[in-house]
């Protein structure tokens with residue numbers, strides 16, 4: 231299968247007053263369409279930074295990210311936002327729901343941005359699939375962490391993205407809720423044929439994807455297949 235994501239010699243440096251910090255150092259890997267990869271590594275090793283660059287939320291200092299054949303570093307912020315809306319779903323480490331919108335409204339935003347019509351039915355269906363049929367009109371502050379994460383998951387899937395980026399999607403959840411959310415993530419992924427790029431500290435979860443990429447100090451120190459598959 232063709233590669234949906236190609237990362238070549240990616241470097242990210244943050245400059246502060248008198249020193250520069252290299253957070254990603256010459257990172258290269260590619261991901262076949264429809265497969266799943268886990269990115270693991272110690273806190274501060276650059277996982278969230280790498281995910282952000284791959285998803286076009288930020289730009290690299292040097293190197294190339296090609297997503298669905300589009301070179302992200304050549305694009306300005308508006309064009310990257312367009313590519314994200316067309317191809318990407320993102321589940322953030324800390325949910326990032328919009329506090330002034332209800333669960334249903336949060337889920338419909340990406341489709342409204344696309345100018346779609348009938349987005350409400352699709353959003354209701356997804357919220358039903360994540361077990362929140364009776365909480366659609368609640369605001370994020372009225373929902374538990376696990377419920378907010380499930381809203382975030384429904385929002386990430388509403389555009390049927392070709393690539394789903396998930397940053398520690400179960401990191402803030404208790405074990406039972408984490409298991410439910412994980413099952414949902416892999417189920418939705420399988421049903422929709424999405425490519426999954428998952429950041430996790432949980433090696434059990436990582437074993438469900440096809441490959442594990444290990445980062446340390448901003449460098450790739452291993453990239454190995456697993457026995458599992460999404």
Ligand SMILES: Nc1ncnc2c1ncn2[C@@H]1O[C@H](COP(=O)(O)OP(=O)(O)OP(=O)(O)O)[C@@H](O)[C@H]1O
Pocket residue numbers: 244251253271272273274275276277278279280
């Ligand atoms: N905007 C920024 N300015 C300066 N340094 C930054 C910035 N963003 C991230 N960093 C630094 O880059 C390094 C990697 O951060 P990153 O969030 O990618 O780590 P991580 O592997 O996701 O960690 P965790 O497991 O704790 O989530 C850290 O040392 C962090 O302080």
Ligand SMILES: [Mg+2]
Pocket residue numbers: 277278279323397
């Ligand atoms: Mg992180």
